[in-house]
Amino acid sequence: MKFIMTFFWTFILAHMLTYVVSSMIGAAYDFTTGTILGIAAPILIMIIPAIMPEGPSKEAHH
Known part of the structure; x- marks a missing residue:
């Protein structure tokens, strides 16, 4: 369930980010760019x- 929700919210936020940035630079909103970001980011x-390692390393070099 957490993977589905991660994908869903990241997809929505990527499209929101694409819309806002394209509006700020005066470009047209591109659904394809938002979809690519919305699929790549959750992956x-x-x-x-x-x-990433689980915890701190056993050997601490100070």
């Missing part, structure tokens, strides 16, 4: 925690 959001 990165889900991959990054999977490849």
Whole structure:
């Protein structure tokens, strides 16, 4: 369920960001750009925690 909600809200926020930025620079809103960002961002959001280590390393070098 958390993956579905992550995808949903990231998709909505990516389209909002695309709309606001395109309005600020005076360009036309492009649905394709928002969709690409809306699909790529949640994938990165889900991959990054999977490849990060669980906790601090056992060897601390001070």
